[in-house]
Amino acid sequence: MIRISAPDTAEMGEIVEVKAMIQHPMETGYRRDAKGDVIPRNIIKQFRCAYGGNTVFEATFFPGIAANPFLAFCLRATRTGPIEFSWTDQHGETWSETRQLTVS
Amino acid sequence: MKWALLIGALCLAGCNKPESTYARNSDVKAGDIKSGYAFLQDDTKALQDDDFANPGFLWVDRGKRLFETAETGASTCSTCHGAHGMPLKGVAAHYPKVDAKTGKLLNLEAAINLCREQHQGLEPLAYESDDLLGMTAYVASLSRGEPVSVDITGPAAKYYEEGRDYFFRRKGQFNLACSQCHNEHWGEKLRGDTISQGHGNAFPAYRLEWQDFGSLHRRLRDCDAGIRAEPQDYGSETYMAVELYLAKRAEGLAMESPGVRR
Numbered sequence: 001m002i003r004i005s006a007p008d009t010a011e012m013g014e015i016v017e018v019k020a021m022i023q024h025p026m027e028t029g030y031r032r033d034a035k036g037d038v039i040p041r042n043i044i045k046q047f048r049c050a051y052g053g054n055t056v057f058e059a060t061f062f063p064g065i066a067a068n069p070f071l072a073f074c075l076r077a078t079r080t081g082p083i084e085f086s087w088t089d090q091h092g093e094t095w096s097e098t099r100q101l102t103v104s
Numbered sequence: 105m106k107w108a109l110l111i112g113a114l115c116l117a118g119c120n121k122p123e124s125t126y127a128r129n130s131d132v133k134a135g136d137i138k139s140g141y142a143f144l145q146d147d148t149k150a151l152q153d154d155d156f157a158n159p160g161f162l163w164v165d166r167g168k169r170l171f172e173t174a175e176t177g178a179s180t181c182s183t184c185h186g187a188h189g190m191p192l193k194g195v196a197a198h199y200p201k202v203d204a205k206t207g208k209l210l211n212l213e214a215a216i217n218l219c220r221e222q223h224q225g226l227e228p229l230a231y232e233s234d235d236l237l238g239m240t241a242y243v244a245s246l247s248r249g250e251p252v253s254v255d256i257t258g259p260a261a262k263y264y265e266e267g268r269d270y271f272f273r274r275k276g277q278f279n280l281a282c283s284q285c286h287n288e289h290w291g292e293k294l295r296g297d298t299i300s301q302g303h304g305n306a307f308p309a310y311r312l313e314w315q316d317f318g319s320l321h322r323r324l325r326d327c328d329a330g331i332r333a334e335p336q337d338y339g340s341e342t343y344m345a346v347e348l349y350l351a352k353r354a355e356g357l358a359m360e361s362p363g364v365r366r
Contacts, residue, residue, distance in 0.1 A: 001166070003162060025315070068162060070159070
């Protein structure tokens with residue numbers, strides 16, 4: 001599950017803010033449950049945002065990142081195209097969501 | 105024989121519980137009532153104020169989706185409660201409420217589950233499951249800004265008294281009552297944190313300590329565990345009563361769910 005905030009339209013050359021929040025426990029692997037057993041690590045490893053096919057933002061995550069990671073960054077609107085958000089967890093499972101940006 | 109009696113009497117005196125099992129009577133003065141928000145750091149306040157940065161909205165979104173989607177063989181919640189039916193705006197501010205049919209006290213979670221059973225023919229959702237938290241958060245979010253106002257007259261009176269009793273009763277290994285922190289020492293420091301007045305108007309809420317979204321009952325369980333008392337069960341009658349007492353105590357505060365708390 002991801003929440004995305006990105007504009008649908010922008011003017012050529014405009015700098016737009018893009019925000020994403022991924023629902024994920026980001027379990028560190030250092031905690032123990034009520035019985036004393038280690039809770040296995042379960043984290044997102046990689047986040048990527050591509051605009052018109054080019055990577056514009058990329059992040060590698062480690063266990064120190066809090067649950068439900070929140071990312072905000074800016075990009076310059078240069079052409080009409082898809083903004084694709086994709087993220088991969090430590091087991092290699094990948095999810096993605098796309099928003100369309102129309103530039104005038 | 106005499107000695108035996110004397111020893112028996114001494115033992116009884118020694119084993120007796122202390123006379124005062126209740127904390128002294130106290131209250132937050134009417135003009136001083138403040139939401140837990142007032143005791144947060146600026147960073148945490150900012151997180152609650154921004155509807156995108158507030159992680160609680162992940163659950164509100166989930167609840168909204170559930171509200172509008174039909175489960176197999178059942179109607180959707182929005183069929184009855186949609187904009188043209190019975191709008192749910194402001195409704196959450198009046199819970200917990202006594203169910204007229206059964207006389208039982210219901211909080212929002214219980215009311216949602218009752219609705220599922222009675223009107224949709226569905227199984228109740230497990231307490232503290234993401235689905236029930238989501239539904240509760242969504243319905244509560246429709247009342248954001250509404251002042252908390254509950255009815256404690258008639259059949260609700262006995263639940264209110266029960267909740268009040270719990271609030272002032274000393275319990276656990278620390279022998280503390282809720283009132284001793286939240287009425288007598290709010291605004292003061294407890295280790296690195298500022299003690300709040302213990303209002304529930306932001307719940308269900310995202311708690312940074314949990315790194316998760318949780319109900320008021322989860323918060324109460326944490327408080328009870330903190331004073332080394334035995335936490336009550338999720339959805340227990342005792343916590344329902346405490347929830348009613350807390351709502352009356354917080355009367356007039358704006359609903360904040362989905363709130364963000366430390």
